[in-house]
Amino acid sequence: MLLKRPRNVNSTRAAAILYGDWGTSKAYVLGIAFALAGYASFHLILAMAAFTAIVGINYIWVCKHYPDGGGVYSSVRHRNRTLAVIGALLLIADYTVTASLSTLDAFHYLGLQNPEWWTVGTLALIGFVNYFGPRHSGSLAVAIALPAVLVVLVLAAASLPHLGQVHTVPMAGGVKSYWLGFVGIILALSGVEAIANMTGVMQVDRGSSEDHPTVHLTARRAILPVMLEVTVFTALLGLAMHAIPDLSGHTEDMLRYMGEYFVGPWFARIVSVVFGLLLFSAANTALLDLIAIMYLMSRDHEMPRPFSHLNRYGVPHIPLAVATLLPIIVVLVSPDVTSLAALYAIGVVGAITINLGACSTNFKLNLARHERILMMATFVVTACVELTIAYEKSHALVFAFSVLGVGLATRSVARALHNRRERAERLVPPPPEPAPLPAFQGALPVNAILVAVRGATDTLRFAAEEARMRSAALYVLFVREINVSVFGGESFAEDTEARRVFEKAKEVAGETPMIPIYAVSDAPEDVILDQAATLGVDYVILGSTARARMVRLLKGDVVTRIAERLPEEIKLLIYG
Template identity: 35%
Template sequence: MALGPRIIATMPRRQPLAHDRSLPTSGSPRRAPRSREAIADRRGSRPASSRPSTRGDGPRAGFRGRLWSSTEYDEGHLAPGRRLNAPRQREQSLPFHDGHGSDSTHDTATASRPKHAPMTAVGDNRPRELHWYHAGPMLFGDLGTSRLYVLGLAFYFTRHASLFHIAFVNVLLVLVGVCYLIICRKYPDGGGVYSSARGTSRALAVVGGLMLCADYTVTAALSCLDAFRYLGVGGEIMGISLELLCTIGAIAVIGAANWFGPRGMGRIALIVALVTVVLTAIIAVCALPSLHHTRIELPVRERYSIAAWGGAWVGFTEIVLALSGIEAIANMTGIMVPPVRTTSRKSILPVLAEVVVLNLILGAAMNALPDAKLIDPEGHALGTDNMMSLLATAYVGPAFSHAASFVFGALLLSAVNTAIADLMAIQYMMARDGELPSLLGRLNRHGVPHYGLLIAMLVPAALLLIFPNITQLAGLYAVGVVAAITINLLTTGSTSQFELRPWERRILLGVGGVMACILVTLLFNKPSARAFSMAVLVVGLGGRLFTLAGRSGLAPTASHAARLLAVACITGQAALTAFVPAANTVSLLSSVAAAGLLVWVSKWVSTGAPTTALHTPLENLEGDYSPVTTYVLAASRPSSLIDGVIQDARHRQAGVVVVYVREVAIPVSGAGKAEDLADDQVARSVFAEALAPARRLGVPVRLVYLIGGAVADQILETAIEADASKIYMQIRKRRGILSFFKGDVIGPVAERLPENMELVVRA
């Protein structure tokens, strides 16, 4: 019985040069292979001081990828198949007795290997592989896109006093950035509001997470709508705005692309961000000679008028937008390459510098334009939703403006992708912690929470149907992110979990106090934003109570009553939002009362809920012999390969490490608990298929269930830790669109395979 058809090698082994075994001899240049230590060091598993040197001519100095053909059964015994491009002397074999009365063969290299100590299971881990040049563009995707609508909104609300307001917002942005550098350093395993506030209060952390959900929802809708304003889409089809149809369609397309995970989209976003920086710098440089025409008005014309100062403060709060990117970066410190302090600093500071400097120059350039280009004859501000295109036309030229507008639109669409990914991530984290329904934490086979993705697509689209205007959406925008940042700064500044320098505590509490004042002002002056935020809060807290009641150890009657209360609050909030005007005080008081009641009942219900996650243990088999070598079997699905490898290990007195890598395509870390094996049907099927023949044949088996990270890196690191001699993999090449979004697995493993390991690929 054959395991599968014989595989023809499509990746020949690289021939080393005489003076350097790690370089190819001919053909196109390839990435230099990495040693065992290099792979482990990249994952941050050991400090630099303890890393052994990889120089010299030892077995770990370089790599030579070996690709084996399939092995076949021959009259009930496994006969090794022909090795492709393998040295002839390695084909010699020696007989040995397997302890069951039958002879088998193994190669000389295997015979000379010392017997290993009993294998140990490799624990679950979330690799640290987010570099600063990955995190920086993600931050720029939020802060960098802000100028595309903040400049126009600043002039819309404050006219020629806008330069002062832009300067004040930049000062606030720098202060918030400094605070988040402290937070990233103090919370290296996740510094977002949901992770950091849990040390103070679980309910407060959930409130912060829900406020981020509100912010990401508005970000996706606002950025997508503004993208088509920059692209110049207009007109109507059957009485429906073409711009609105394109916006909703774009959200659907971006959401569909995220079904495979946001990895492939991130590559495009990086390119678009770099091009945007260049184009923005060109506009700023061309505007410099005209800055002496800048018209500046003081934000307060009557120095002793309280109303004038109040109006200036309200104008300032109107343009406090696009701070959520810093919160998203802090939430991903748990997957940043160590040291986190350095990675976060390199991610945040360059983006802050670019945004602050260019925003000031462009704000001055905007106020240097004549009023005829900024205000129409009826007194309405122009360029509210496409001010950067207006500046490009005025200072560079129409042709450049058309090209730049296309890039700016692409950048805004990349911001939509980032917002959808962040919205999925925060839902996933809260669902895995049992704070939201478990449906939101279920992953598809590409590692994406598909129900969370559905919500991340539908809610922004529904919001656009209700508020199809840039200024209306901007009115909803700031409340969520300001609330989340306020909670994060105040809880971190007042925590006793770690030591803070006096100046660090003062700046955290001081900036947190300013953000709290901004939040109160926004809630008072923006009824629509207040109603939207309270709706998200009450619905989220209702879902939390419904989930906690199902997990609690309360009596069935009490549990059902708590769930009915959750449903009643959600239904009532939906009715208030739909039928009661947002400015109505009764609506606000009712929402606040419902939120408080849900928090109080949830605290009572959670006392009966389990406080720790009960993970399904991995079953390992000791076998009836001590293995002389180790095989690593990387299986992505149940197949006949598993049974064949177990039988091969029995004949060669080998132990088997069965590896299943659960892909998590969204960038999460921190408080969210790990995926449980009990929720992964495919992994349990793979392990069950490996354990059945192993028990029958007495083969030592260890099960390894890994979560997140690049699959190829996880397989290689597991093989290195197990000191394996062979890695078995299934042929499952990703082609077409799936290859673009997810990449291949077998190719990277073969390319970076240590020279004392062999890769066996079977169908």
Template identity: 45%
Template sequence: MSSDIPQYGPASRVVEYATSRPRVLGWLRGAAILDGDWGTSIAYVLGIAFALAGNSSFWHLAAMLILTTLVALNYVTICRLHPNGGGVYSTVYHRSRSFAVIGALLLGADYVITMSLSILDAGHYFGIQDPATAAMIIIFIVGAFNWFGPKHTGGAAIFVSVATLAAILTIIAVSAPEALKNAIIEPPSGNSFDNWEIFVGIILSISGIEAVSNMTGLMKEPTRDSRRAILSVLTKVVVATIFLGLAMYAIPGLDRMEHKEEMVRFLGEFYVGQWFGWVVAVSIGLLLISAGNTALNGLISIQFLMSVDGELPAPLRKLNRHGVPIIPLIIATIVPIVVLVFIHDILTLAQLYAIGVVGAILINVGSTATDKSIVISKPIRLMMALSALVLLFVETSIAVDKPKATIFAGLVLVTGLGARALAQRAKVRVPAPVPVPAAAPPPRRRARRALPTSRFLVAMKDANERLLKFAIEESRHRNAFLFVLRVKEIAVGNLPERIFLESNGAERRIEELCATANVDYQYLQVPSYEVGYTIAEQAATFGVERVIIGAERRNRLENVLKGSVMRSLSGLLPEDVQLVIFGG
């Protein structure tokens, strides 16, 4: 963290700060969030596979699960190698900025279609007559809620994930006797090219795996927690796909196209009862909306991080008062709605989905497999190379055979690379003459005083002179050294280690107030997405006896979405540290 405190000078300037990167995510919450993205593939992949190949789709699903397992094992290694973030953008950036940007843009395309497809399918599961219009409304509502930067969703994600798992296990338990005995599995028909095309069409089961690699920077123990999260969700995906697939093949005379959007709900109604269809609809529908929310936050995050690195225009860094990047949020909300205006079909959206996610995973796995600077065993490197080769064939097939997917990916790449060119052109400017700073006024003569006997910390998000004066007065009366902490909230989960921000010039006013009161102080500014954790972290670092914060002025909606900093902080501070809340 920058401790350079200018005594006099310009009102504002760009300063590099070290960020606070609290590791607050355990493997269970991580698995629930991952299940809300990756695990939702069960909701639509069965129906799509049956629509494309009927009772012979078992073999295509089996091949897809083998590839999914390979990719998942690759990501266990990638997460171990990159504990601060193993997503395609961060892992490839040190080797090739261009490939990292292309991978990030393809991942962005995947996020867009994840929102459109998942929330559209939720509309089908809920039985809404016009699911496309409903999906557009839901996406807009999700985007509106994210204006406040919702964070405390781990508990909800666990609840929805457990409810969905319980519903799926119920269907499996009830259907197993008949499914294992009467499932009709036909051999693949057609030639090898036809079957390869079907396989490519159901590749969706690998989608969402990038979500866990982007979470390693938030996990308490990245290697262990990411491995547990990946393997637990992988087990659910494999077991549920196999047994629900057998239950599907055991239903006589099942029409291939009738339930392609909500096959799991139909299986619940057929085997358990009509009433259970609503249980499945609510649990899976909420999980699909959760997947859309995860994708929206991923799309916001990737735009912001690329802008911070100068790969996208600087305006994408502008934050609202809740720390949410404004333009990335608007883009992440509007683009999926625009997609749904033109495309309402699950099968077409699945094609657009695959080209983005396969391309991003291909770049990530391929780059790791060929990176000689990292130490991995030969069998693991060979497995990664083999996986990358298969993914390359899949991506090529999609690009050749699915023109709509190619056009969509091309539009994303052209738009993104064009924005990158504008950002890089903006950086190449003739530097303006540096203004000569005004002569510094003579330093204030400070009275002699005893060395501080204690340490206080005052924390604030925004300028609050009344709070600051209160903290200074408390420090003066009790002969305390004062740490003035300003937490710059940025509602992007996996922040880079260092970030450039514009200083607001508050340092000079703080110096004036502290000098007038004859109080020793140190000014700190820390960008963070978890305000309470960061305040507690700094309090522990400097060994303070008292933390002073201002009373929160939030409405009920904000408290529901973001939680209370006071509650979070009071739970994190040691018992011997006083928490003082100033209500002025």
């Protein structure tokens, strides 16, 4: 049996991950806006909030029409692969700066000296931790998002009595100054691309199936509340900022200073800690998104094949190294929030422009008339923003072209190597196609044992002997653990280790009925528990683990988690 990758991301978890990007924007957008326009910045903040809402609405529609991945790379590659790769590389530029900017600003909020060096160390630590494919990132995002929302609510409520002292002035320089200021603070959009990439692992809507999935409701429930919180409270706090007399500085920690002014020093410390953690979470999410997009491109032969090689914890090790080093290099070259913000927008705005442009002109998509019109209009605005950034910010243009140049050169090498392998394979007889896994039909066996294995180990032989002794059928479950947030089209046919395990299982089972089960998941214990309950087995057999203390700390122990959650009527045997 072949099991599909589980769709286990619900709307709450998706919203928390999205809030990790959109929610953090308040931490630096307000300060940067005030640095650009002073007491005229509210008009820019209001325009930016409105535009963010429009982009969010567009991406609800993108998620609706692309339930298996609606990010720029996934949605555009079936029309033009080169354009899709350019969009993906622009996202790589965006995620790189997101990781650098978020981590650097976190240390400004925490008030530490030499924040750039703390940033370098923290990014290296995040990369090291992700080597082990740590779990619970979605739960951690929820745990951090909740106190952040509470802090924002308290700060907004405390600022309401001061709105009578708001002081705003018109912006000098006319329409051009307004436009350039607006372009300068568009810093809160990459989250929608990240959540669009996740539609392939989102829970399907009620009434649809995994064979014909729709995730419109899940995506809408994730995007709308976050969008409303970000737009409404960013605008409100932006207005409250204008009630502080003689305000200057605090570009990097405006929310902390507002907390001190409107509530008190004790609340400022809470703001620092909560938003520092939220910014760290955003950096971690950006790093994981970097890994995912490079892995997906490698699976499509748009990046060298070694980029899809996994370590023993299901993490692509070369993308992990690149995703860790790129933000470190960027923060060393550009070690302040304002300069990083200038690099930030060119990547995400470019990716969104390509995605919305491709979707709005794709007449095979069943877009309603008003959806297509608004999407085209949004595409025009984002295209103008991108061109303005490229014209006005030469260093951002150089950064984007550097990423595109290196990425497209790497792609050319990858495609050349792939074409060479294909030509070589045509010169030799192709190996026999692996036999497909049999689909189980008929009634389930009365007596059955499920063994979950990672290799042709003694555990497999023990399970076969137990099944033979108890006259039971033997289910052999192999879970290919892949700790990447996007699906890369992994298949049983190319998994040589899994085929070797099933061949060995067939050999040791002998006359005992043996049913192989293959799955791809980032949560092996969930697959084991689900199959044990679905198949109604009597025993689950696992091999004992001898993981290092660090791995147990980061990932926990699979055997322990299964023992805690396994139904009482199913017995657990641990071998070794």
